[in-house]
Structure formats: C-alpha cells, structure tokens
Amino acid sequence: xxxxxxxxxxxxGQRPGTSGLRKKVTEFQQPGYLENFVQAIFNxxxxxxxxxxxxxxxxxxxxxxxxxxxxxxxxxxxxxxxxVGQGGILSTPALSCVIRKHGAFGGIVLSASHNPGGPDGDFxxxxxxxxxxxxxxxxxxxxxxxxxxxxxxATSDAADLDLDRQGVTQLExxxxxxxxxxxxxxxxxxxxxxxxxxxxxxAGGFTMRFDGxxxxxxxxxxxxxxGLLGAPVGTVINGNPLEDFGGHHPDPNPVNAAQLIAMMDGxxxxxxxxxxxxDGDRNMIVGPGIAVTPSDSLAIIAANVTAAPGYAxxxxxxxxxxxxxxxxxxxxxxxxxxxxxTPTGWKYFGNLMDAGMVNLCGxxxxxxxxxxxxxxxxxxxxxxxxxxxxxxxxxxAQIVQEHWSRFGRNYYSRHDYEAVDATIxxxxxxxxxxxxxxxAGQQFGEFTVQLADDFVYTDPVDGAVATKQGVRIVxxxxxxxxxxxxxxxxxxxxxxxxxxxxxxxxARHGQDVQQxxxxxxxxxxxxxxxxxxxxxxAPTVVT
Ligand code: VG1
Ligand code: CO
Numbered sequence: 001x002x003x004x005x006x007x008x009x010x011x012x013g014q015r016p017g018t019s020g021l022r023k024k025v026t027e028f029q030q031p032g033y034l035e036n037f038v039q040a041i042f043n044x045x046x047x048x049x050x051x052x053x054x055x056x057x058x059x060x061x062x063x064x065x066x067x068x069x070x071x072x073x074x075x076x077x078x079x080x081x082x083x084v085g086q087g088g089i090l091s092t093p094a095l096s097c098v099i100r101k102h103g104a105f106g107g108i109v110l111s112a113s114h115n116p117g118g119p120d121g122d123f124x125x126x127x128x129x130x131x132x133x134x135x136x137x138x139x140x141x142x143x144x145x146x147x148x149x150x151x152x153x154a155t156s157d158a159a160d161l162d163l164d165r166q167g168v169t170q171l172e173x174x175x176x177x178x179x180x181x182x183x184x185x186x187x188x189x190x191x192x193x194x195x196x197x198x199x200x201x202x203a204g205g206f207t208m209r210f211d212g213x214x215x216x217x218x219x220x221x222x223x224x225x226x227g228l229l230g231a232p233v234g235t236v237i238n239g240n241p242l243e244d245f246g247g248h249h250p251d252p253n254p255v256n257a258a259q260l261i262a263m264m265d266g267x268x269x270x271x272x273x274x275x276x277x278x279d280g281d282r283n284m285i286v287g288p289g290i291a292v293t294p295s296d297s298l299a300i301i302a303a304n305v306t307a308a309p310g311y312a313x314x315x316x317x318x319x320x321x322x323x324x325x326x327x328x329x330x331x332x333x334x335x336x337x338x339x340x341x342t343p344t345g346w347k348y349f350g351n352l353m354d355a356g357m358v359n360l361c362g363x364x365x366x367x368x369x370x371x372x373x374x375x376x377x378x379x380x381x382x383x384x385x386x387x388x389x390x391x392x393x394x395x396x397a398q399i400v401q402e403h404w405s406r407f408g409r410n411y412y413s414r415h416d417y418e419a420v421d422a423t424i425x426x427x428x429x430x431x432x433x434x435x436x437x438x439x440a441g442q443q444f445g446e447f448t449v450q451l452a453d454d455f456v457y458t459d460p461v462d463g464a465v466a467t468k469q470g471v472r473i474v475x476x477x478x479x480x481x482x483x484x485x486x487x488x489x490x491x492x493x494x495x496x497x498x499x500x501x502x503x504x505x506x507a508r509h510g511q512d513v514q515q516x517x518x519x520x521x522x523x524x525x526x527x528x529x530x531x532x533x534x535x536x537x538a539p540t541v542v543t
Contacts, residue, residue, distance in 0.1 A: 017488055019124075019345060023122065038069065040147040042073065044145075050080045051105035052104040053081070053104060054107035057109060058280070082175070085180075086166055093369070093378070097184050100373060100374075107132075115278070117250070121244065127143065158172065185379075194390065213251075213252065213257065254284070272385070282367050283367075295324050295325030304399075308387045323363075323364050323484065327412075354374075368380070412500050416543075421493070429485060455470045479502065499520045
C-alpha cells in the first residue's frame with residue numbers, strides 16, 4: 001500500500017446546488033470526476049490529522065464504487081478514522097446522527113435523494129460539517145472554487161475493502177470501521193418518543209403501511225417499526241434497498257407513492273400510511289382517504305409538539321423554508337414563539353438550531369425535522385405522528401380537520417414543470433423579476449398584491465446573505481404565489497410554482513385544492529407565461 005499523487009484537470013460545473021452535487025451517473029463515472037470533487041472537499045477542509053470522517057449513502061447504483069474511492073482518498077489525506085455504514089448504507093439522518101454522536105469532523109453522504117437511480121439515473125455527493133448538517137454556502141462555494149483550480153489528487157493504491165462485515169480494518173495509517181447503520185439512530189429515536197404508547201397502539205391492532213420505496217429507509221423502518229415497536233411483519237413494504245429503486249422515483253408524494261395512496265384510499269385501508277425518499281430524509285404522512293400536506297404536517301407537529309417526551313419542554317422557535325405554507329406561522333403566533341423564514345434547503349436551518357433559536361424545522365417538499373440532528377428526518381416525522389396518534393386516540397383525518405378548525409386552512413399546492421429549456425426558464429425568471437417593483441398595489445381579480453420581491457435571506461446568526469431565493473407575490477389576504485428554479489434537477493431546468501391560499505371559515509375547508517388555488521394559478525401564468533413559454537400545457541407533477 002502506498003499513497004499516490006495523480007495529475008488531473010478541473011471539470012466544469014461541479015458547483016453544489018440545493019443539496020450537494022447531483023449529476024447523471026455517467027457524468028460521475030468519468031475518470032477523475034468523483035476524485036476531483038472529493039479532493040476539492042478535502043482541500044477546503046485543510047489538515048484532517050487525527051480526525052474522524054463518516055461515510056455512507058442511500059445504496060443507489062455507484063454507491064459502493066464511490067465509497068471505495070473516498071476511503072482511499074481519505075487515507076491519503078490523513079484522516080485517522082472513517083466510520084462507514086455496513087454495505088455502504090447510511091440514511092442522511094443516520095449519518096447526521098453518527099457525526100454528532102461520535103464527534104466526527106464531518107461526513108460525506110452519497111445520494112441524489114429523491115432523484116431516480118440506476119446506471120442511467122442520478123448520483124450525488126454532499127459534505128456535512130461537524131454539527132451533522134449540510135455544509136453552509138460559504139463552504140460549498142470554497143469547495144466549488146477548489147474544483148476549478150486543482151491539478152492533482154491523492155489516493156492510496158490499496159485494494160477495495162469489505163464493506164459488508166462490521167469491524168475495523170487498516171487502510172494506510174487510517175482505521176476504517178464498518179458500523180451497524182441503524183444502531184445509533186434507533187437509540188436516538190428511542191430517546192425522543194413514547195415507545196411504550198406506540199407499542200400499545202400496535203398491540204391493540206392498529207395497522208400501518210410504511211413504503212420504503214426500495215430506498216434506504218427500509219432497513220431503518222423494519223428495525224424500528226417491526227422490531228422495536230412490535231408492528232406486524234409486512235408493515236414495511238418495498239423495504240429492500242435496490243440500486244435502481246425498482247425503477248421508480250423514490251420521492252414520497254402522492255404521485256410517486258401511488259401504490260401506498262391506492263391502499264390508503266381502499267375500503268380496507270390501514271389506519272396509517274407513510275413513505276420516505278431515496279436517502280430517508282423526507283416523509284409523507286397519510287391517513288385513510290387523506291394525504292397530509294407537508295406544510296400542514298409541520299404545523300400539526302408544532303401545535304402538538306409536547307405529545308412526544310423529547311419535546312415536553314415545548315418549542316423554542318420554528319423555521320420553515322420560504323415556499324412552505326404559512327400554516328406553521330399561525331401556530332407559532334398562538335404559542336408565542338418566533339417563526340423564521342429561510343431559503344429552500346436544509347443547510348439554512350443549521351445555524352438557527354445550533355444557536356438554540358429553533359427546535360423544529362420543515363419544508364413543503366416533504367421534509368420535517370428537529371434539533372435532534374441537523375438534517376430533515378423521515379422516520380422521525382413518522383414516529384412523531386405515531387406518538388401523536390397513540391396519545392390522542394384520534395384518526396389522522398380528525399387531527400387534521402380539528403387543526404384547520406382551530407387555525408384555519410392554508411390551501412397549498414406545488415406545480416413542477418420539469419425539463420424546461422434552461423434559457424427559457426432563466427429568461428422567464430428575469431422577466432418576472434423585472435415586473436416586481438411595479439406589482440405592489442395592483443389588482444388581479446379578487447386579489448390585491450401587497451408585496452412582490454425576490455426573496456433575500458440574512459442569516460440572523462452569522463449575517464450571511466443569500467439573494468435570489470425565489471420570486472414571491474404576496475396578496476393582501478395572505479395568499480401567495482412563489483416561483484423558483486430547482487437546484488437539484490439534472491435535466492434542463494425544473495420550474496417550481498408554489499400556490500397558497502388561506503381560508504379561515506371551517507364551512508369552506510372541504511374544497512378541492514386545485515379548484516381553490518385555480519385563480520392564483522391563472523395569475524401566475526398571466527405574470528410568468530410559464531406554460532406558454534415552456535410549451536408545457538400542464539405541470540409535470542402536482543403535489
Ligand atoms: C428540493 C426541495 C428542497 C429540498 C431539496 C433537497 O430542492 O425543493 O426543499 O431541501 O430538494 O431535498 P430544489 O432546489 O430542487 O427545489 V432531498 O430529500 O432531495 O436531499
Ligand atoms: Co432526500
């Protein structure tokens with residue numbers, strides 16, 4: 001075994017997006033492509049002597065290959081120790097948990113999350129810092145700068161390690177410890193929730209289906225739901241991680257988790273349904289005949305947070321991404337705690353949690369989590385709901401309806417337009433931005449524009465400023481239209497249109513969501529000409 005220095009040349013376009021670098025597998029397979037990015041991470045970190053790194057991924061195609069490359073390069077960079085999940089598996093929340101528990105310097109997640117996998121699918125890589133959370137923009141920009149100038153990378157010529165057996169192996173001067181990917185995480189979950197109450201719920205005949213979508217959360221769900229909590233075997237469906245997710249899109253929404261939705265809409269529906277995404281950080285919550293929107297789920301968790309023992313002291317504050325509905329703001333106001341509005345992407349929540357300003361965060365994109373780690377956490381959200389169902393003894397639909405009756409309903413929907421020509425999308429956003437200064441005060445049907453801007457966020461902890469985080473048009477009645485470009489797509493541009501309308505009157509809480517939002521969608525088209533310009537007659541995905 002010797003350490004070698006390999007000459008390389010920069011690749012264009014290695015700038016991390018909303019959540020790490022995501023590209024087609026074939027792009028990652030180019031010689032030196034992954035190595036360059038990993039070396040850029042290490043260069044930006046500097047000396048790592050004596051430090052521990054955590055490595056794991058969602059098990060998608062290229063995961064194992066990438067981990068072997070990273071292990072050899074970590075040894076060459078001088079890390080003292082690497083913890084790697086058995087089989088190369090670590091869900092994003094589990095990796096965050098392991099970094100924190102073992103005092104690691106940081107970690108590398110291999111995942112393109114909700115994007116499809118397989119040889120023709122997507123791959124991704126993301127660096128997490130010592131608090132367990134995604135690296136802030138200051139660090140991702142430093143990594144990107146490195147990718148543009150590096151001329152060499154260092155690696156070892158050691159053979160591949162066995163990732164399937166737990167235990168310690170030596171790689172150059174570095175120790176590689178293959179760990180149980182579930183153990184630390186399951187222990188943390190046990191410390192937050194009323195496991196006895198949930199066990200009693202299942203023992204009493206309560207039924208559930210958890211859809212692992214053939215992604216990383218299956219093994220976690222099996223160990224926790226069917227193991228620790230005594231749910232019957234078969235509660236977890238599609239529970240074996242597959243390199244191509246069985247050919248599906250591992251994105252837990254009613255469109256992609258159609259099998260689960262069909263079960264939950266059926267005559268003999270289970271009492272509760274849930275699903276998680278590729279890397280286990282997203283969640284979808286479903287009751288018989290009702291899919292809870294992520295924005296409502298966040299608000300409901302906020303309103304009932306003390307139901308779980310880990311949150312008995314209540315909320316310090318909450319945070320939501322800007323496009324997420326304002327349902328949680330109403331709960332925060334009622335509780336008298338602050339509600340922060342951040343740009344899209346979990347990396348913006350880290351500082352607020354580290355500073356003790358918030359202990360609950362969420363995004364409209366099926367992401368919910370707390371300060372137990374620094375990532376969103378799919379199984380955590382599912383366990384919270386189970387805990388709530390167990391102590392409240394109410395079905396999902398009743399919990400949701402009672403929440404609306406108390407706080408009002410924020411009708412909400414996201415319309416995604418995928419694979420739009422990137423130039424058309426950029427021009428559309430630029431033209432929209434140009435209209436913003438003149439919009440305030442203008443009337444569109446029943447709506448009058450109160451505020452129109454391109455969202456700018458100043459981090460209250462470190463003062464970092466993020467600009468151009470999405471165009472928002474806020475009406476006087478609180479209704480909102482938000483448009484932004486995705487930072488995780490790998491084909492052309494994905495335009496996301498977010499629509500929200502508040503309805504206080506319980507007598508009007510039973511409307512069809514798309515009908516309730518129809519007038520706002522029409523205004524969005526009038527202002528952006530998104531459909532007309534993109535040639536899409538309808539959104540690709542509506543959630
Ligand atoms: C999307 C979501 C965002 C989420 C991000 C990563 O980003 O909108 O809320 O944080 O994915 O989620 P974008 O830029 O495509 O809108 V995950 O589960 O893919 O790591
Ligand atoms: Co994810």
